[in-house]
Amino acid sequence: MTSFGALFKVMSRGRFRIMNWLIVGDFALVIATMMWAFATDGIQAGDIFWTTVAWSILAFILAFILLAIQTERVYTRDTYRLLPLGETKLYLTDLAASLIMFIYFGVIQLVMYAVAEAIDNRYLMKFFGEPSITTGQAIKGVVGFVILGLAFVILCWTTVSLVHLVISATNNFLPNTSRRLINFILYVVVIFLVVRITAFLFHEFNNVGQLIAGGGTTQLLINIVGVLVVAAVEAILNILILKKWVETIPN
Amino acid sequence: MTNVLAIDQLGYKHNFKTILHDVDLTLEAGKIVGLLGENGAGKTTLMRLITGSAKGTGTIAVCGDTQAAHHRSHVSFTEQLRGFTANTRVDRVADFYRTVYPDFDGARFEELVTFLQIDTSLKLAALSKGMKEKVIIALTLARQVNLYLLDEPFSGIDSMSRKRIISSIIKWKPDDATMVISDHYVSEIAPILDEIVVVKDQTVYAHKESDAVREEFGMGIEAYYESLYEGSVQHD
Structure with a gap:
């Protein structure tokens, strides 16, 4: 192996x-x-x-x-x-x-x-x-910002993979008309998700400083864990789809 | 003899179209098997199903193991190197194989490179079709596995290269390993085949030992294969 x-x-x-x-x-x-x-x-x-x-x-x-x-x-x-x-x-x-x-x-x-x-x-x-915040608060703010950013990057990649793998899997067994319909629905869902995630992302990043300064570290951690949990669920789905249905491009 | 491959009731559909159905096939260890059939018969699909690259129904056991992830440690398949960019040099591809396949024999690869006259400093984009096929064969045969799947290794390449590839197959096939060679040109590989498997009508239409074909029908492999398509010989 x-x-x-x-x-x-x-x-x-x-x-x-x-x-x-x-x-x-x-x-x-x-x-x-x-x-x-x-x-x-x-x-x-x-x-x-x-x-x-x-x-x-x-x-x-x-x-x-x-x-x-x-x-x-x-x-x-x-x-x-x-x-x-x-x-x-x-x-x-x-x-x-x-x-x-x-x-x-x-x-x-x-x-x-x-x-x-x-x-x-x-x-x-x-x-x-x-600066109006202490060095400790500044460090916590930067670390929170970086971790939240990386969590979002992971979430975005798992979402992209989910869409790609679903399209790849459906392309193998659905007839052409159904494939186009499924692809269209997926594109709409993805655009909707991208808009929502982007809005959420901007909201979260705007709040990182305030959360740290206001002692809201727990809330920030909950947000990070929330993002990672969604990414983990998508990752499990991706592995399942990959294992069961996704074929390689033939020779 | 132990079975290296056992396929039971294998089926495969693509976009609701049946490509293969009710495929039953058992191959013993140590054989060279010709997988024959016209273009689009399902030869490549059958190989892809064995490796797990395509997903079908039914059971495939390689060396007794039915899990696709485990098949891959027993099977070496002539993949077309699509995971590499065109700028990747052949020696870099070999490095990749050396790193990820614990069964990759570097010394054997070097021997194959010398025998097949491959320039490993060339980039993939600079390789001719025949040279690329030689690289693929060298990489495939350099692994030490139980089952080798060579998918149309001679298509579009000159006769000298074909002869070299055939010689390399004979020279480097481990005695206890089985080699399946798919092709629709039968004449050049017929002499080295122990068995033939003909894919026709979306299933394994015939599976015979080469000697049995010659004795039973009094004709060569090529003539027998052609007669199956002409309908003059009925399979059992």
Whole structure:
């Protein structure tokens, strides 16, 4: 049987390369933007930091999408589905490889923020002035923000997988007309879910600071656990569908 | 002889269309078996069902194990390397196999690479159809398993490459392993086959030993196979 370590190694290798290319691209865009700014209006206080953040948002979205594509490819490729292991290990390792690579990407982005902040002569500290919360509260806020963010990333990936696997499974046994109907219904459901999750996400992120400052850590934990429970239910469904109905793309 | 494969009442439908039904098949260890049938007969589907890549009804036991996840540690299948990008080099693909398959024999792979004259520094996108087929054969045969499934390994490749692939099959097949080779060109593989399985009318239409075909019908494998389609020979 293929071990978790071996599978994780081969799954993360390609994703690691993609993340590195994305980091290089992101960095190049920040440098190019700053050179452009230097040549035109000159660089003002905060320009380096905000330029880094702006390109970083786009890079994060791209990282999320590219990793989702890598994750989904595994389910329908014989290269992975023929490996001597169960679907549960395949699914969880696949998800873990993407998550770890996303965290790696996030850490590099944080380093880039820190470097930009240092180059910008501690612009952010001056911008926000004297903090109204303690260092402990700030750390709790950042940790809460990161954990909630990662929980949402997992939830989004499990949702994408659920839709993909349901479509893949129904495509195998339903006639063409029914397939189109099912796909249409699924697209509507997905759009509805994306809108609702996005609204929920914005609401939650807006509340993280207030929850921490107001001592609402328990409420934040409940929200994180709630998101992870939904993701776990979706993951169980995904493994079940993968095991019972999802076929690979034929030769 | 022990059975390496036992299929009982296997059926498969795709989009409500029956592809295979009532398939019963038992293969003994140590044989080279030709899986014959015209295009679209269901040969590839049968192989995919054995590996668990396709989901059907009925029972498939590989080395006595009926769970699909366990089948895969006994079966090596010629998959088309779709999980790799076109820029992946052959030696990287081999590294992948070496890492994920505990039964992958690196030394054997190197021997196969030399014998089949494969340049492992090439990217998958740079491989000709014949060269890609050789890479797939080398990867498939480098695993030490009980059942090898070679799905049309000779389609679209030149005769010299075919001969090399056939030679590699004879040279590197472990004595106790069974090899199933699907094809609709019979003439070149007929001499190496111990048995033939003909897929026709959405099921296993005939399963015979090659020697029995020659003795019973007084004709070669190719002639027998063609006669099944022409209707001049009825199977039992």
